[in-house]
Amino acid sequence: MIQIQKVHGSMNTFFLLDQTELIQPLTQTELVNLAKHITDNNQGLLNGSDGLLVVDHSDHPSCIGSMQVINTDGSIASMCGNGLRTVSRYLAEKFGQTEFRVETQDADLHVSQEANFAEGVPTFSVEISPVSFNRESLPFSNLNTDTLINQAIPEIDDNLTFTAIAVPNPHLISFVSEDTMTSNSLANIGATLNSKNPYFYDGVNVSYAQIIGHNSLFVRTFERGVGFTNACGTGMSATSLAFCLNHPEMADYEQTITVFNPGGMVKTRVHQLKNNNYYIDLIGNATVTHQILISEQDLHTNLLDNVQAQETGEQLAYDSFITNIKAPIK
Numbered sequence: 187m188i189q190i191q192k193v194h195g196s197m198n199t200f201f202l203l204d205q206t207e208l209i210q211p212l213t214q215t216e217l218v219n220l221a222k223h224i225t226d227n228n229q230g231l232l233n234g235s236d237g238l239l240v241v242d243h244s245d246h247p248s249c250i251g252s253m254q255v256i257n258t259d260g261s262i263a264s265m266c267g268n269g270l271r272t273v274s275r276y277l278a279e280k281f282g283q284t285e286f287r288v289e290t291q292d293a294d295l296h297v298s299q300e301a302n303f304a305e306g307v308p309t310f311s312v313e314i315s316p317v318s319f320n321r322e323s324l325p326f327s328n329l330n331t332d333t334l335i336n337q338a339i340p341e342i343d344d345n346l347t348f349t350a351i352a353v354p355n356p357h358l359i360s361f362v363s364e365d366t367m368t369s370n371s372l373a374n375i376g377a378t379l380n381s382k383n384p385y386f387y388d389g390v391n392v393s394y395a396q397i398i399g400h401n402s403l404f405v406r407t408f409e410r411g412v413g414f415t416n417a418c419g420t421g422m423s424a425t426s427l428a429f430c431l432n433h434p435e436m437a438d439y440e441q442t443i444t445v446f447n448p449g450g451m452v453k454t455r456v457h458q459l460k461n462n463n464y465y466i467d468l469i470g471n472a473t474v475t476h477q478i479l480i481s482e483q484d485l486h487t488n489l490l491d492n493v494q495a496q497e498t499g500e501q502l503a504y505d506s507f508i509t510n511i512k513a514p515i516k
């Protein structure tokens with residue numbers, strides 16, 4: 187039997203599969219089929235999840251493992267911040283290390299274990315990088331501009347302004363009022379830009395942010411390949427950078443920014459390097475809710491009927507952490 191996990195960062199939920207534990211690793215087609223099935227809210231396991239995280243060996247000398255992220259629709263995400271925290275915890279426990287690098291699609295990222303956010307809430311910090319504003323990196327087209335930094339896009343909305351940042355997965359961010367946050371606007375724009383459209387033709391994660399106070403935000407995200415999630419780690423990181431760029435009187439580089447989200451809270455730190463280069467630290471919980479046993483054969487054939495799933499009890503500690511943080515907005 188193979189042990190897989192159900193995990194979350196800010197209630198952004200994933201199944202985590204370590205390919206190195208298998209005699210015969212799954213092929214890419216098998217992984218995509220498994221991701222679509224296991225994450226399905228109705229037909230999947232334990233009410234599904236937002237994605238599948240695939241851990242594997244890395245042949246990069248500086249990395250102790252690699253992570254691939256598969257969205258619920260089977261598309262590949264180049265990065266996942268909440269997911270990387272849970273992969274970091276998994277690798278930290280497996281190899282007995284507290285600081286190392288993990289290979290992701292586009293970059294080898296530095297991660298470290300941090301002081302627990304609360305009792306029973308293991309906490310990790312992950313590097314979010316590389317950052318790009320270029321049209322080609324996002325990508326977008328037909329908007330008559332090479333970058334979007336706090337700009338109106340009448341093709342998308344009549345009133346809002348947007349900032350587009352790849353970290354390296356693509357994000358479109360708008361700072362909005364409470365009325366807009368609670369309207370259908372995010373659902374509409376998220377759905378439009380993640381179906382066939384001439385602007386963000388590969389889809390884009392769309393985040394709305396409300397400024398709570400100095401270095402404090404609430405962020406809600408409609409994710410590419412998924413839909414609404416409780417939180418998007420790369421989205422909150424990109425939004426923190428957009429906060430520093432667009433609202434310099436309210437946000438500080440190098441300082442801790444608190445980002446509330448529908449699933450909890452994370453902390454970010456935006457680092458400004460030379461030549462308009464940036465990277466972000468994303469700090470938050472890495473919670474394992476279930477340990478699951480499944481046969482290697484069933485993983486290959488995508489059969490989820492014979493699994494044994496056991497709750498870890500960690501969710502209780504997470505729930506009490508959430509109750510105590512008093513999020514300003516739900």
Ligand SMILES: N[C@H](CCC[C@H](N)C(=O)O)C(=O)O
Pocket residue numbers: 198257262263264265266267268269355356391409410411412415417418419420421
């Ligand atoms: N939830 C993830 C991001 C998944 C990104 C994915 N939806 C995409 O870019 O395709 C996070 O915590 O960063």
